[in-house]
Amino acid sequence: MKRDILKLFRQFLFVNLIILLSIHITLASDNNSKNDHELHDRYSSDNLKIGERLFHGLIITGDNTINCASCHNTEVIDTFNWNPSALEIALSTQYMDSSAFANTLLNPVTKRISEVHKNVQLDAQQIVLIRQYLDSITLKGLEKPRMLVRRLAFFILLVITFIIAFIDLTFTKKIKFKPVHGVVMLVALAFIFKIIYEDAVGLGRSQGYAPLQPIKFSHKVHANDNKIDCIYCHHTAETSKSAGIPSTNVCLNCHELVREGTNSGRFEIQKILTNMEKGHATEWIRIHKLPDHVYFNHAQHVGIGKLDCSECHGNVEDDHLAKQYEDLSMGWCLDCHRTKKVDFLGNEYYSKTFEEYHEQFKNSMIDSLTIAEMGGENCMKCHY
């Protein structure tokens, strides 16, 4: 019996180890060696280093040395940065000749960039080196931040503590006072299960998920500063199953004329125009995704239920970056179905279909009905 349990733990640890190792290996192998070779064939590594230092403002150039990287991030970030990343710059200037590149850098057209780039003092040689560095980014991509393993490390620590306590309890017996083992093991086990429980529940849910989008579209700018109604862009929310992500031609209704933004200048808006010219649809990153076995219809909730968008999506207009506001769990759905009142008398469908209730309304026997009381808790309202 003891042997079995030991063996089990051994296997358990072994499995963990393999998984950890494999994660490490996949992360490491991301730095594609093939690209490195190509890069070294093209540029000398010294030049690249100088270019990188120039970009990060580490080499003094005149009176006003600026750090390009302070605005144009060279790492993958999970915060909102209005300015294009180093990669985006690199890609958009890829096919420019060097004089055009220098011109864009030193004498930008748009107001915002010209303010920031006003005092940049770089000579032609330095610009070439910066260009080389940017070129290297197109091949290598942005640097990836290191994975957060704190919780994982804590979990493994707990497991190890538990095992040590167990081993000491049964074999080595260094600590003679046995309740110590008990307490340590119980506490460790409690935390282990807490972590597992929390993570298992969170599996497949992604409250707060706010990925960076290919175009830095800001709901704050559009819905808050410019007071555009949600329905203007998401115009099928009241009548269709999906609220609808606006097609590019809807963007162009305004951006045909509005070519320069206060925050991002021309860079982001230009992406829409380029997409339209090239005939590419914008590939947004999907934020709200219900499991396949859930049927959700916007028309029912917005068109008939008259819910405000913010009841599920939060105050989208307050943030630049769109995120999943609620956890979209079944419990959250049902909470609302159990408390929200149906606009019974406002829709003839209800008052004519539920005749008995209608009588009770008329005779003032009831004055409201919740969704659940009208069958809103039925499985087949959402699962079919």
Place this chain on the structure above:
Amino acid sequence: MTKYWKSLDGNSIQNKEEKVEKKSPTNRRDFLKTFGFGLASTFILSRCENAAHKAIPYLIKPEEVTPSMANYYASSFFDGDKFNSILVKVLDGRPIKIEGNDLSGISQGATNSIAQASILSLYDDTRYRKPKIDGVNTDWTTTDKQIIDQLKKIKKEKGKIAIVSPTIISPSTKKVITDFIKEYPTTEHITYDSISAAGLLDANKESFGKRVIPDYRFNKAQLIAGFNADFLGTWLSPVEYTKQYVQNRQVSEDKREMSRHVQIESGMSLTGSNADERIIINPSEEQNLIACLYNYIANKVGEKEITTSKPAQDITKLGDELFKNKGKSIVVCGTNNKETQLIVNGINQLLGNYGKTITFNQSLLTKQADDKQMDGFVNGIDSYQGVIFYDCNPVYDYPASEKVTKALKNIDLSISLSTIPDETSELVKYVCPANNYLESWNDFNPKEGIYTLSQPCIHTIFDTRQEQESLLMWAGIEKEYYQIIKENWKLVVYSKTNRAFDFMGFWNKSLQDGVVELESKSTEPKYKNDLSAVKIIESKSEVELHIYESVNIGSGKHANNPWLQELPDPVSKVTWDNYAAISPALAKERNLKTGDVLKINGLIEIPVLIQPGQAKNTISVALGYGRTVAGKSGKDIGTDVYQLLKTGDYKEYSRDITIEKTLAFKELATTQLHDSMEGRDIVRETTLNKYKEKPSSGNERHKEIEKHHQTLYQEYKYEGHHWAMAVDLNACTGCNTCVAACSIENNVPIVGKEEVKRAHEMHWMRIDRYYAGDPENPEVIRQPVMCQHCDNAPCENVCPVGATNHSSEGINQMAYNRCIGTRYCNNNCPYKVRRFNWLDYNKAEALEGNLYDPHGMTEDLPRMVLNPDVTIRAKGVIEKCSFCVQRIQEKKLKAKLENRELKDGEIQPACQQTCPANAIVFGDLNDKNSKVYKLFKQQRRYHLLEELHTLPSVGYLTKVRNKKNQISNYKSQKPNHG
């Protein structure tokens, strides 16, 4: 009560050896290991970020498209055999369902199962993706250049070119072919029908001077006599005929009259199994019998008789009855023998049926081919230098195909315009793949005065081009086919209308409706009576072969459609195979049992199926099987019997054969092996006479059981809706279209032959078939069974996790994501309508190794057909009929958005929508004016196993048979060839 009996080899089922599968040695240690691994992987998984999904909107959204909302486009389905007017449901740019077009006078809102399932052929993985030269992929420019060069060369040398096609009913396509012939004058257009009606056409030409199929009006007939004509299943226009037939068969307390149907046939057909009276003959006796019937009636009206011999069956009673129903009867015959059809015309003429039950006003045009033409072509094929196969596959479906196969090697220019690889296209030099019909423009003229359109519902998926465009290109005509249709319609159709709209208005309306029906003013042609030349040919043989068209597979063109292959045969319930149907008597005589392999004429081997009601010396075999080149699902399924057809002036669908028992055994995949009701009145029936007296006849028990109505459970009260379904057993013909429609609507998986053998088929609804009476000539009764949505549902209270429970609208709901697969509900359901996902048929799971997909239905392309509004069920989950809850919700939402009440009949489940027999009615029992409520008030209504007090929401209406007096006592009279 009628005594129902078990299947003939019902007992042998129990003796079947159970395959014992080796148990995997699972012990506690493995369990702990897995458990530990599970915990670890859950933790690790949850640490990883979820994969980013993309949401890609339109670049420029088309005005009529709303993402996630379906659009319906009117179109037409014609596969060279049957015509259906259809609506195509297009969701997010992909067609996902076919529905009937209720504006059509032909299919009247219904479809047949082949049209239903045809949507899958659009997403067929085996389709040609590019043009091919000598089997190598190439592009259109190269192909066109080579073909045009060769055509020009042939033209210069005055060589012969042939376009081989099935009957073409598209006026614009005919115009394109004419234009092609103008450019290449040595071209001949040869048409042939794989299922020929040339005999009937030529007989009509001789009798009436019109080589067409008349408009049969079964709804006008009080007495229908069918001779080997499966008009409810396969003959000419079965959906239209079923609609008409049922119109006169449905009874109610206000209308206690129905037509009477006598079927004289050799094999048990779908039509025969619905007949009130069935007379069994061998195919060789048919002509003489019909001639005797003619003589009997001729004698009564004083017309000249024809020389006959003694009939095999006594026809005097049938003759009397027909005579009594003069002008209200109809006699049809399915034979391809011109002489027989002439006599049938004679009988109908004597009975005065022309102009009443049979008219030439809207003649059917779907079959026009002449067997002689094709025969002549095949015999002289070596003289042709160019052959274009247009939507046809003669190497498979022409009897003497070896001549074609041999000649194709020597013909320089052989072109196939097939969409999918088939036996013919594999042998030709150039494959110029055509579009699927859902990607093409076309027009049709299925009946005189009826014009329909079909429009593309999706952009071409592959680099294909529709046939007409190819012909236009080769003829050097630089015009789109769409333009040609429009111009042609202006000339042919628009000019015949009252021109209330301008042409564009007319065109747009026609496109929206899909159908234009012109008023026709043609007069009935005169009958020319000349039966003196008719000679009765009698052959005598020990065993005869009767070759018929299968209801599901048809001519075999759609063999690669797994939905059709898995659909059980309406009579035998066999899937994935054809078989030699033999009578119980012959089986006894030759010591054969179901599954024994038989050798016919030393040529083909085919398993036996003992079919009650089969003529004793006749073996029936279905066409359409045994394809050798037909994708994953159609290849090598069953046996090809086209090679046994006799050719000549007319193809003969019956012949004498020799049979020989082999030692082989082939198990048939059958969905119903147990044909016994075990003494319970699962189906209730009565006769018309009894029904006239007392509408509750046959259903006396219903009242009795209602009296004992007591319950421990709290009774449900449905505040809003109470959904219910009424199934009229008297209307249902058992054609299976509902099963196909249900499977397509609800993403029901294909499980394949091996799984069907293990009774793992997943169909949400089935049509049970029971036999009663004499095994040699039984009565057949059918019953569609789906989830009964019981109020006291036995399944609900045994589910340990509450995955199945009752909704406030009377639906027995099933939450797949809650189901843990105990199958308690399955075991406790008295109706056996729940289906368990034994394997992962749908690729619904992330874990690999569970997938069981023998027919590639989970590949990317076939998956496009899935209905996104219905969940894909994973392994280990129970599923069942949901009353098409997605449709209920959709229509409820529509009513709410329009601020109104739901209309009765607005919600139609897939089965009801497509039913050609109007046998299924769905509605709200709380609505006292609804159709279903009125049907539930009928005294014919009962519930399945109602003594169990499950209180189902599905009600059945008893079957009424119009049995008067036995027409023939076939047992007393032995076949006697005078």
